[in-house]
Each structure stands twice: as C-alpha cells, then as structure tokens.
Amino acid sequence: MQNSKTTEAVAAGIRKRVFEHAMRNNGGYLSQACSAAEQLAFLYNEALTLGDPTLPAIPKPFGGVPSATNPEYHTGAGYNGPFEPQFDRLFIAPAHYALVAYATLIEVGRMDAKGLEMFNQDGSSVEMIGAEHSPGMEVHNGTLGIGFSTGAGLAFGRKRRGETGDVCVFMSDGEVQEGQTWEAVQAAAHHQIDNLWALMDVNDQQCDGAMDSVMEVGDIAAKFRNFGAVCVEIDAHDLDALREAKQTPHEGKPLIILARSSPTQGMEFLRRRFPRLHYVRFKSQEERAEMNISIAAELGIDPVDLTDGGH
Amino acid sequence: MVEMVSRPYASAFESYATANPDVLCLSADLTSSCEIDGFRDRHPDQFISLGMAEQNMMSFAGGLGLAGYRPFLHSFGVFLYRRPYDQLIASVAYPRRKVRLMGFLPGITTPGGMTHQSIEDVAVMRSIPNMTILETGDATEVESICEAADSIDGPVYCRVLRGSIPRLFDTPIKVGQMRELALGEDILVITSGIATEEALRARSALEKSGVSIRHLHINTIKPFGEEALLDHIGSVSKGVVVLENHVTEGGIGSLVAEIMADNGVGKKLVRLGLRDTFAHGGSRAYLMGHYGLDAAALVAGIEKLLGSKTGITEEQLTSTRIDAVHSAVKAEAL
C-alpha cells in the first residue's frame, strides 16, 4: 500500500481517534494511545512490509468461534494483508491495546472509521480486548505473555519454509513479569530465530499503577541480552530513533526494541491521574468536560461534541 | 425492587482479614479489579503484591501455606487455573494447602472474551482431588464467602461476583447446604451463581402458566451431598433442569447427571449452559441471551422437558438489570 500520510500524522491521528472514542464512551484505554501512538504508526506506516487488506473496510459482525461446524471462520489478520511469503506478520501481544491498534488501521487506510464505532458493541468483531477475529489480530493474546512465544514459533516455521517475511510482536512491559516471556526469548535465542523482532511499549505502567510499586523488573535490557536477544533502548516518541533501532543488526538472534514511553505523551492533562492510568474513566461529568476541553487543546483539535445529538 | 449492593467483597474481605492475622491478601496486578485496592491502601502489611505472574503466585501461596498462613489469591478466575494449573496441582492441591482462590468475573460476566472468561473452571476444579468449590450468587453470599472459604481444611476455589450485586438471600453461605427457594412438584430447577437470579426472573411467569417449580440454589459445588438432592428429585414428577454460567460439560449439570445415574434415577434432565463452545466479548446481558444462559433459555429448557409450550413471552420475564460495561460501579480494567 502507498503511504499517503507521514508517520507523525498517523501518530497524531491515533491519539485523536482514541481520545474522541474515550470521551464519547466514558473512558477507555487512553493512556496506551499516548505511549504507543508513534510505535504503532511506525509499524504500520513504515517498518512492516504488508500487502493490501483482504477483509472488508467495514468489519463484519462476529462470525462465531472456531469449530468444526463453523467453516466460514477466519481471523482478523486480513486487515494486515495476505499471508504471502514475502510479507511480514504482526501480533499485538497486549490485547487491551486493541483500541489503539484499530485507530491505527483507520489512520493507515486499512479499516473504515465506522470500525471504531463498532468497538465493544454486542455482536461486533471489533472487541474491547482484541480477539483473534478482531481487525488486525491473528491470535488471541488477552492472556498476557503468550505473544512472543507464538511469534517465535511462527518465525521459526516461516524460516524453515524459506519465507522471507519477518515476524514482529508488539509487546507491553507488563509482559516481562510473566515467566513465559523469558522462556520465549530463551528459545528464540537458542534456535537463532532472527526473522523475529519485538517492539515493546515500556511505559512503566500496569493495571495497579507504576510497575516499580507493583513488581520491580529491574534492568530489562540487560536481562534480555543475558537471555540471548539483541536489545536496544530508545525514546518511544522519537521516530528517527525508532527507524535507527529497527536497523540494528541481529544475526542469529531476535531483536527486542525497548521503546521507553510516557503514558501521558500528548495528553499531559492525564498526569493528574498518575499513577492510575491503565484504564481512564471519568469520575464526574465535570471532569469529563474539563478533560474534553484540556486534552482537545493539547491535541490541537476541537473538543468532542458530547451533546446527545452530536457525534 | 431488589436491593443492589455495591462492591460487597471489598468490605467483607477487609473485615474478615483484619480479624484473622494469618490471612494474607495476594494480588496479581488486578487489585482494584478484585476490589482489594482499599485493603491494600489501609493494610499494606497484610497485602502482598506479586505482579502479573500467576504461576509464581500459586507456588508462592503454597509456600506461605507451609509457613502456616492462609493466603487469599485475587485475580480473574481464568488466571487462577489456566496458566498456573501445574502449580495449582503440585503446590496447592496435592499437599492440601489452605490456599483460597478468589476467582472474579466467572463465566461470561466479563466482556473480555475467550481469554478472560472462565467457562470451564468448575469442570477443571471438580476433577482435582482435595479441591473444594464454592460459588456466590448474590451480595449476601459474597459477604460471607471469605469466612466460608476460610473454614475449609484444604484448598478452595471460589467464583466471586463483583461490582453492583443484587441481594437475593438474607442468610450467609453454609458450606455444603443448598438453598431451597421454591418447593413445587412438577420440575426441579437447579441453579448457581448468576443463573439463580435468572431463574427468579422466570418464577412468577412460570407460576402463572401453571408450572409448579421446585428451585434449588447451589453454593457448594464440591464436596456435594447427594441425599438432599435425591430427595428433591424424588419430589418432582416431570424432571430436572440445570442452568449454569459454565459449559454444560463437567459443571453442575454433569454433577447432577452423575448423581442421577449413580442412583438409578430414571427422570429426565435438561442441562443448560454454554453448549460445547467458547464465548466471545460482549455485555453480560447480550452474552446470556446469545449463549442461552438467561431466564428465556430456562423457560425454553422447561418447555423442552414438558414437551409443550408454556406461552411465556420475553416481556413477561421480570426485567433484566442492564449493567453498562462502563458504569461507575465497575472497577478499573475490566
């Protein structure tokens, strides 16, 4: 697909869409848009080699779960293009980032804006916690910590088949608390899986708040290197740094990019909520109105029309 | 109108734990989602944050058990058995540690989809030797779940409701004792958890249509005393219908089937629940309708057993409570 927007513009569009959605729906995974907008924009707009979408721009309703009696079943991976040997594959490992991922699909022209209106609606495939039938998803990752293992297996298999496309896993830092993440890196290093790379949103946040207050994870870059990966740390909001990090040679090893992010980037008003940013909900209508005006100003857009008729 | 109680677990756990210093509160990064954020803030000495690492939490709890503590583990039900299953068996179930597994958002009460919905937990837990299983169906049962769980000499898994919960009962859980909610003579309806409220919604319509219902509410799924159940089955003429927020394989429907078969009870049984399928994300009311777990599904199950229509319409079923997914009573992060 032809890039029609700059990656900066895509990132700005992601924040705007997620903000508007959160305003209309009494909250949401807003902080993840702050921390990850550049990362997802970079993946879809530059870093990944993907073919044109194979699924309709307006998502189909939920089509049932996999079963022998549901032959029409398919995942949402078609929004990332066809499974061809030369194309890359992407997993969104922290499935609660789905809202941000859907906004990205819209910004890069892979999904219609109507897709976001279906978010978390009964009977829709555009689920709150990205399911494998949700746009842009290929596997279920709502149980955190399994994404990198699946990515490693897919990468191993693709390499064995001689496919040239890479496997990329977008990860969250909470995932490093799960033992499986380390087992995955260990296996990827042992088997020299170097058609595999991860971009991790290191926002130092998890459900309970700041990670240091919940369970310290220490120097994860050093840990990843000790487990056999090539690891670079960069500023998540610096696109040139992302570009450069992606070029890091990692022959015989998986590459893990730690994108150190701010959970309030672009919406500093949310600082008031620190360190409870995982799911932002308004405490009152006054707060909602105040947030609407302040964050819209930060984003350089008009406040969202919250009157009943407004949309 | 049914009284709605907001976050009963929060205060119930706090008063129970503070009175029992050997009770420790363990959390795996879902602290406010499991309503123990206030406890963490007020009683940091009794609260252990273990991060998003459930396998470690399970064996860690086994170790605390060795040291004479009675850890209460808090997470969504799914994360207390799917990932840490091996740890659950080796560190907790086999050695009979007094570990209390507080599993929130049972079955389809979460919009989080397959990865968040504990739809086969009862089947899994029933098959584990030494395990006790309790399930809450109203605010009073949630208020009494800590004491009930902690009375068990061994590990216990609890399906706990959270948020805004109706008060249906006025007496606490008595472990091993089912509640007799109606004593009719045609059909025995057996429910647990949120399915009980559904059965109550259908009750008056069923009465009006002339079907006499005997209704049992189960809060202790394992161990399960057969005697009382057999008496009730013996008291109805037409058969038994079970409705549960779980797959129909291995849950309460299966339990009832086993007891009936073991005792040669030649009556019909209709098992209602998720029919050999995973679910997906959506509101609770929608999922209950979609997967046939609601009052209307119960009426249909009863009609199947009777072999005739009751004539009951959806409008006649007492109105459902609609909890908005994003309502204020809901804790953060699902």
Ligand SMILES: Cc1ncc(C[n+]2csc(CCOP(=O)(O)OP(=O)(O)O)c2C)c(N)n1
């Ligand atoms: C195995 C597992 N345990 C617990 C959860 C519940 N959960 C969902 S997101 C999350 C926090 C994880 O941290 P991170 O992904 O870094 O969150 P964020 O930065 O978005 O706050 C938790 C504990 C889960 N989805 N999977």
Ligand SMILES: [Mg+2]
């Ligand atoms: Mg994080």
